[in-house]
Amino acid sequence: MSMLLETRQLSVTIADKTICDGLDLQIETAQSWAILGMNGVGKTTLLHTLAGLRHPQAGTIELLGKDIGQLSKRHIAQTQGLLLQDYEDAFPGTVMQTVLTGRHPHMSNWQWESAGDIAIANEALAFVEMEGFAERSILTLSGGERRRVALASLLCQQPRLLLLDEPTNHLDLRYQHRLLDGLTTQLREQNKTAIMIMHDVNLAMRYCDRALLLFDDGTHKTGSCGEVINKENLSRLYDYPMRSLKENNTEIFIAG
Amino acid sequence: MNPRAILFLLMLGLASLASLMLALHAGSIDISWHDILTSFHADQSSMKQQLVQDLRLPRALGAFITGGLLALAGALLQVLLRNPLADPYVLGVSGGAAVAALLAIMVGASALVISGSAFIGALCSMLLVFGIAHGQGSWTPTRLLLTGIVLASGWGAMISFILTISPDQSLRSMLFWMMGDLSFVQSTGMGFIVLILGLIISLPIARSLNILTQGELQAASLGIETHRLRILVYLLASMLTATAVTMAGSVGFVGLVVPHLIRMMGFSDNRILLPAATLFGGSLLILADTLARTIIAPQQLPVGVISAAIGVPLFLFLLYRGQVQRL
Numbered sequence A: 001m002s003m004l005l006e007t008r009q010l011s012v013t014i015a016d017k018t019i020c021d022g023l024d025l026q027i028e029t030a031q032s033w034a035i036l037g038m039n040g041v042g043k044t045t046l047l048h049t050l051a052g053l054r055h056p057q058a059g060t061i062e063l064l065g066k067d068i069g070q071l072s073k074r075h076i077a078q079t080q081g082l083l084l085q086d087y088e089d090a091f092p093g094t095v096m097q098t099v100l101t102g103r104h105p106h107m108s109n110w111q112w113e114s115a116g117d118i119a120i121a122n123e124a125l126a127f128v129e130m131e132g133f134a135e136r137s138i139l140t141l142s143g144g145e146r147r148r149v150a151l152a153s154l155l156c157q158q159p160r161l162l163l164l165d166e167p168t169n170h171l172d173l174r175y176q177h178r179l180l181d182g183l184t185t186q187l188r189e190q191n192k193t194a195i196m197i198m199h200d201v202n203l204a205m206r207y208c209d210r211a212l213l214l215f216d217d218g219t220h221k222t223g224s225c226g227e228v229i230n231k232e233n234l235s236r237l238y239d240y241p242m243r244s245l246k247e248n249n250t251e252i253f254i255a256g
Numbered sequence B: 001m002n003p004r005a006i007l008f009l010l011m012l013g014l015a016s017l018a019s020l021m022l023a024l025h026a027g028s029i030d031i032s033w034h035d036i037l038t039s040f041h042a043d044q045s046s047m048k049q050q051l052v053q054d055l056r057l058p059r060a061l062g063a064f065i066t067g068g069l070l071a072l073a074g075a076l077l078q079v080l081l082r083n084p085l086a087d088p089y090v091l092g093v094s095g096g097a098a099v100a101a102l103l104a105i106m107v108g109a110s111a112l113v114i115s116g117s118a119f120i121g122a123l124c125s126m127l128l129v130f131g132i133a134h135g136q137g138s139w140t141p142t143r144l145l146l147t148g149i150v151l152a153s154g155w156g157a158m159i160s161f162i163l164t165i166s167p168d169q170s171l172r173s174m175l176f177w178m179m180g181d182l183s184f185v186q187s188t189g190m191g192f193i194v195l196i197l198g199l200i201i202s203l204p205i206a207r208s209l210n211i212l213t214q215g216e217l218q219a220a221s222l223g224i225e226t227h228r229l230r231i232l233v234y235l236l237a238s239m240l241t242a243t244a245v246t247m248a249g250s251v252g253f254v255g256l257v258v259p260h261l262i263r264m265m266g267f268s269d270n271r272i273l274l275p276a277a278t279l280f281g282g283s284l285l286i287l288a289d290t291l292a293r294t295i296i297a298p299q300q301l302p303v304g305v306i307s308a309a310i311g312v313p314l315f316l317f318l319l320y321r322g323q324v325q326r327l
Helices: A043-050 A073-079 A093-104 A115-127 A145-156 A174-190 A200-209 A231-240 B003-025 B034-037 B048-079 B093-106 B110-132 B141-165 B168-179 B190-202 B206-212 B218-221 B226-248 B255-263 B270-294 B301-327
Strands: A003-014 A017-028 A032-037 A058-063 A078-082 A161-165 A193-197 A208-216 A218-222 A244-249 A252-256
Touching: A003 A043, A003 A078, A017 A043, A017 A208, A017 A218, A017 B003, A032 A043, A032 A200, A032 B218, A043 A161, A073 A078, A073 A093, A078 A145, A078 B034, A093 A115, A093 A145, A093 B206, A145 A174, A161 A231, A174 A193, A174 A200, A200 A252, A208 B226, A208 B301, A231 A244, B003 B034, B003 B048, B003 B270, B034 B048, B048 B190, B048 B206, B048 B226, B048 B255, B048 B270, B093 B110, B093 B141, B093 B168, B093 B206, B093 B226, B110 B141, B110 B226, B141 B168, B190 B226, B190 B270, B206 B218, B206 B270, B255 B270, B270 B301
Parallel strands: A032 A193, A032 A208, A078 A161, A161 A193
Antiparallel strands: A003 A017, A003 A058, A208 A218, A244 A252
C-alpha cells in the first residue's frame, strides 16, 4: 500500500461556512472512498479542493508526497482526474472528440491523437457501453448518455486517482449498478483509487470500502464503511431518523 | 490529423488562390489571365501590369487579410466567451476604433492618421474592458461579455454624437468607414504579420481551446492553466480585431458567421476550425470586395454590404438544410 493523496489539518471554507476543519485523510492505492453528507454541506467544494482547483484555507494536500499547490495543473492531471457534476457544452463536437480530450494531459502542444489514443478512447466508450455513439454530436445526447461520455473521457485520461462527483447522477438503476460494479472491479485490478460523492448510502456501502462523513456543523468522521456508516451517524448526518434492515448479512438503511 | 480535414484545408487554400485571381482579373478594365501571371515577373511596366501590382493586388490582399483576421478573431472570441453569438466587435474594440477614427476624419486627417487613431482607439477600448472586467480577480465569460457590451453601447452613443455634430462633407466617408471599406487599405504588410502571428500563437493552444468549450472547471481538471489561457486568447483576439478594424473599418458579419459555417461543415475541432476559418473568411471577403467594386461600377459599394448579401443566405440555407442539430 502506498500513499496517493494525503491531507494534513485541512481546513476548507466557502462563504464563511466551514466545510471541514483539521481534516486528516490518508488515501492509499486501491481504495474506494465515499463522501457522504447533506445538500450544501460542501462535498463538491471539498472534492474540487482535493483536485487542486481551489486553495484550502489552511493545511496541506500532498499528491504522491508533493504539495499540490506547487504542482502544475498538467502534472496533477496526469495523476488524478475529476468527473464533474454537470457539463456545459457551448459548441458541437462528436462523442469521440470529447472522449479524446481525456488524453490532453499526456500530449504535447503540437501532437495529434495517435492510433493508440484512439484505441484507449474506444476501450473507454466500450466500458460505458456507448461504442455506437462515437460520431454522434454531444449536443444530441440525453443527460445520462452525456454523463457516461464524461466518465469515458475520465477513463481515457487514465488517472491513478479518480475523483467522482455523484457518478450515478442521471443514471437509471440498472446502469448505476453496472457502472459502479465495473468501475470498482477495474480499479481493483489496476490498483487505482476512487473518491466518490454519493447520495445513496446503500450504494456506498456496497461499492466503497471507506467513507468520509461531512456533518452540517463542520465536523467530520472517517473510517471504514462498517465503522462509520450506522443508524446513529446517518440520522445525524442527514438530520432525519434512519433505521436499518438486515437480510443475509447485508445491512440496508432506509429513512424513518 | 485525418485525411478529410487535410483535404478540406487544401480545398480552402485553393479557393483562396482562385478568389485572389478572380479579384485581379475583374474590374473596370478586364485583365487577361495571361497578363496577370506575367505582371509578377515582367520588367516592363505596362498600364495593365501597374494596375494589377499597384491597385488590385494590394486591395485583394487587404481583403483577404482583413477577412482572415476577423474570422480568426471571431472563432477565438466565441470560445473565450463560450457564446455562439460572439463576434469580433462584441467587446467594443471596433467601437473604440470608430470613435477615434471618426474624430480623425472630422478634423480632416490623412488616411494614415485615420488608421493610426483607429488602432489606438481599439487598444484603449481593449485595455479598458480588460481592466474593468478583470478588476476584482473574478473573470467569468458573462462578466467579460457584459463589460464589453456596455462599453460598446457607450462607444455607440459617442459615435452618434460625432455623426450629429460633423459637417456634411465628412459624413459620407464616416459612414463608409463604419460599414467597412477596403479602399482605405494603406499597406498590407502589418496585417499580414499580425495574421501569421495570430495563427502561430493560436494553433498550439487549439486543443486546449476545444476543452475550454466544455467549461472552465473541466479544462482546469485536464491540466489547463485556464486563467493564463483566457488572458492570452483575449489579448490575441483583440489585437487581431484591432488590426482588421485599422485596415478596413468595421466589416460586419464575417467574424460571426464564418466560424459557424465551418462548424456546420462538421469541423468543430479548433485545430482545423481556426486555420479553416482564416482561409474561408479571407476568400469570402475577397469575393465580396470584388463584387463591391464591380457590381455597379464605377460606383463602389461598402464591402460589408456585399459580404452580408453573400453570407446571410448561405448561412440560413445551411441552417435550414437540417444541419441545425450540429449547432
